[in-house]
Amino acid sequence: MLTTVTARPRIRLTFAADLHLFLAPDRRGAPFSLVTDGTSSLGHVVEAVGVPLTEVGELLVDGRPAPAAQVPTAGQSVEVRGVQRPQRVPGAPLRFLLDVHLGTLARRMRLLGVDTAYENEDIGDAALATRSAAERRVLLSRDRGLLRRRELWAGAYVYSDRPDEQLREVLGRFAPVLAPWTRCSACNGLLAEADKESVGEQLEHGTRRSYDVFAQCTACARVYWRGAHHARLEAIVAGALREFAPLSGPGDD
Template identity: 70%
Template sequence: MNGPEIRVDVAPGLHLFVPPARRAGATALTTDGAATLGHVIESLGVPLTEVGALVVDGREVPPSHIPAAGEHVAVRAVTRPQRVPGAPLRFLLDVHLGTLARRLRLLGVDTAYESTDIGDPALAARSAAEKRVMLSRDRGLLRRRELWAGAFVYSTRPEEQLRDVLDRFAPELHPWTRCTACNGLLRRATKDEVADQLEHGTRRTYDVFARCTACGRAYWKGAHHDQLEAIVERALSGSAERG
């Protein structure tokens, strides 16, 4: 690039996306004079899904803004909680986020998940068709223009991933209402209705069951219930603190 020189100041929360040399205050950047500011920011490594505002010399501008020589650009992180207008809040997760998908479903959050690698174009198309927020650690996927909306998952630890998503989007929580296997809605079921899925010990020990209205899977308070209950309680407590 040999066009106008601008100065870019990336918010600390976005520093992991940019080279270390560009993390300490505003740094000079030469553009080609034709690229949009959104393209320039993405060329630094920052997905636009993570940008809350682009402020040029004190005024907010859209990503389509063409930078002029001498401009000072402040790249801010998204404001939390982030609101996604135009559709009910629903998520789509890629193949690498299976545990996060199951935990979001446990909390009653509408969460689609691709258990196989169907490719970035297909994921982006599904996000757009179903108006779902794409959650991924794949920066290339989050740069695809056809996405309905997207968000980078910052941690590799499921408990931190869940906490971050809940803090960022503040979805309504309805624990124990969705199938963790397929995302279908659960309903109360009698023991007879799910008898074909129960071992003898389970039939003898438990009396309260639920069944997925989509895939038919049966649920009851089994050996792992305390662990799941702890996840739910932490999520509900965090939601109450956020107000």
């Protein structure tokens, strides 16, 4: 009995320049061919070469838009584009979840009033992805493997390892509504005005003597005032508002 061996299909892939970071060095900068198994979807093929689908915008097959679930066939040319900016995420309100390595970014996002959950312990990829789905939060991470988890509701790779640049990345990509000084930097709770008498027992004597304007977290009761670090925080807020406030929007369709 004769057995027919079917050749595996070969396709041609082109990736947008901003996605080259995820590719092997010999696949950057120019289209390349790839032999597939004939059953894997476009989404699987793209992730197999290293690119998380969270970073992928439009997929084109022979110049026509195609879903990630489509299975490519022999001879087809696939163009993989990056996400459009600002990126709109269905299902308002726009909220975020950051992994254990992005603590400084989390505090700066909260400073700007962006709803930002943060895990200050390593709870594991599965738990993070599950929380993203349960709370409908965009998971931000520099872990490419985490962003490929199927449980994710939505996610985004943070390209820089510098907090200033990370903040600009997130604000430029998602254009969240900015409401500075409205969230607790410690727990993400909402802040409310507080009079000195009501929070006096939580203040050092020098603070009670020097300051009159206070805010308190409605969730964890932490007290805030314009202390020694206020000028540095004000500079962060002013810079973000100057560059990104005109872009701010609801973040939904």
